[in-house]
Amino acid sequence: MQIGVIADDFTGATDIAGFLVANGLATTQMIGVPAAGTQVEGDAVVVSLKSRSNPAEEAIADSLAALEWLQSIGCRQIFQKYCSTFDSTAKGNIGPVADALMAALGTDITVICPALPVNGRSIYKGYLFVGDELLEESGMKNHPITPMTDSNLMRLMDGQSKGRSGVVTVSTIEQGAEAVKARIERLRGEGVSYVVLDAVTDAHLDVLGAAVADMAFVTGGSGLGAGIARAVASDAPGRIEELGRAAAEAGAPLPGRGVVISGSCSVMTNKQVAAYRKLAPAFDVDVERCLADAEGYGAEMAAWALEQPHGAGIPAPLITATASPEVLKAVQAKHGSAASEAVEQAFAAATRSLAEGGITRFVVAGGETSGSVTQALAVKGFAIGPQIAPGVPWVRATDRPLSLALKSGNFGAEGFFLDCQPEDVRAALEVRA
Numbered sequence: 001m002q003i004g005v006i007a008d009d010f011t012g013a014t015d016i017a018g019f020l021v022a023n024g025l026a027t028t029q030m031i032g033v034p035a036a037g038t039q040v041e042g043d044a045v046v047v048s049l050k051s052r053s054n055p056a057e058e059a060i061a062d063s064l065a066a067l068e069w070l071q072s073i074g075c076r077q078i079f080q081k082y083c084s085t086f087d088s089t090a091k092g093n094i095g096p097v098a099d100a101l102m103a104a105l106g107t108d109i110t111v112i113c114p115a116l117p118v119n120g121r122s123i124y125k126g127y128l129f130v131g132d133e134l135l136e137e138s139g140m141k142n143h144p145i146t147p148m149t150d151s152n153l154m155r156l157m158d159g160q161s162k163g164r165s166g167v168v169t170v171s172t173i174e175q176g177a178e179a180v181k182a183r184i185e186r187l188r189g190e191g192v193s194y195v196v197l198d199a200v201t202d203a204h205l206d207v208l209g210a211a212v213a214d215m216a217f218v219t220g221g222s223g224l225g226a227g228i229a230r231a232v233a234s235d236a237p238g239r240i241e242e243l244g245r246a247a248a249e250a251g252a253p254l255p256g257r258g259v260v261i262s263g264s265c266s267v268m269t270n271k272q273v274a275a276y277r278k279l280a281p282a283f284d285v286d287v288e289r290c291l292a293d294a295e296g297y298g299a300e301m302a303a304w305a306l307e308q309p310h311g312a313g314i315p316a317p318l319i320t321a322t323a324s325p326e327v328l329k330a331v332q333a334k335h336g337s338a339a340s341e342a343v344e345q346a347f348a349a350a351t352r353s354l355a356e357g358g359i360t361r362f363v364v365a366g367g368e369t370s371g372s373v374t375q376a377l378a379v380k381g382f383a384i385g386p387q388i389a390p391g392v393p394w395v396r397a398t399d400r401p402l403s404l405a406l407k408s409g410n411f412g413a414e415g416f417f418l419d420c421q422p423e424d425v426r427a428a429l430e431v432r433a
Ligand SMILES: Nc1ncnc2c1ncn2[C@@H]1O[C@H](COP(=O)(O)OP(=O)(O)OP(=O)(O)O)[C@@H](O)[C@H]1O
Pocket: 009, 011, 143, 144, 145, 263, 264, 265, 266, 287, 321, 322, 323, 328, 331, 332, 339, 340, 341, 343, 344, 365, 366, 367, 368, 369, 370, 407, 408, 409, 410
């Protein structure tokens, strides 16, 4: 096995699995840490954790358990996957988890590279940008769980980890992979253990992928994963096309009734919900009711969705808690993190009833929300299908006839939920428009 990925949330896991497949590595996604002795075929495997917003000790324990399993199946490289917008404040666990994985792997250096240029995440002189804005000026400053108020990756890592950070800037990257390797070695000699890698374009990621492909431990986003996959798969001509065909077959969405569940409050999801509610029936989640009785209210959401008309040309109903930054701030001021937890519990309860009621296609927005839905479905692993948008592949449960699209908060275009509908629905709605 070439690469073993430890992903800190479920959409992050499908994101990197999709990019690894799209760039030539046969990849399976596992939900949680598989039981000892579980074997997996292929070039890469992604373990999906739900540890992004957990206390550091819990995230470390989960990540070390994932590492143990990945080592047992012979992974050559370990990849700690976190969000392309970092999503980890001063108290976050990316640094502590990286410290622990480095110690367990017996290595003294790794790289930090959340860049994903195709989705507007770039790193310049160690600062993370979202589109044309610094991370701290983007919508991420209002994130309900991890509001990002610093864009400097060195400062973020120095604050969270035991090690010291350095940076490899674009000017070195443009000199090629050997120059990057030499710079990383120089930084190591200076006592740096966390090397932030700039990346503004996919060409930079190709150089970085080649430069770090042999490291025992790397950290970052799916862009770096794609760069490494291209470096590893480059000596197997035709591999990318071959995998694309296999993925389309293994993970293509199943026919059947669908639902859209949106729990992300990101800027893009707000736009996607606004666009889709013009096309499909929508259920607006009342947070107070989630707090009062998450189980009962979740069952009510599901009953509503199952009553909606369905069949050829009819779009799947939408259940949404997505709120604007202002509404979210007011909810949080009143209830703190209990509100988000209650919404997730209600979505989990709704998911169980929806699956029992015959729903087989779940489109879900938000990393935490996707974690709740996937855990409620109790699936063990996913085959990775074709990408609907960069970073959002269709996935199909390996042990049940269920298809899911797990969308990271800010991924996908405005019409994303429509893009997830079957061909007949898209055709019917285009005719109406
Ligand atoms: N109206 C609301 N009030 C309070 N909390 C909410 C509301 N709507 C959603 N939430 C919670 O906000 C959190 C959103 O996080 P989630 O990870 O699902 O989305 P995201 O952060 O935008 O996605 P990603 O992590 O993929 O970028 C969830 O815990 C969800 O339950």
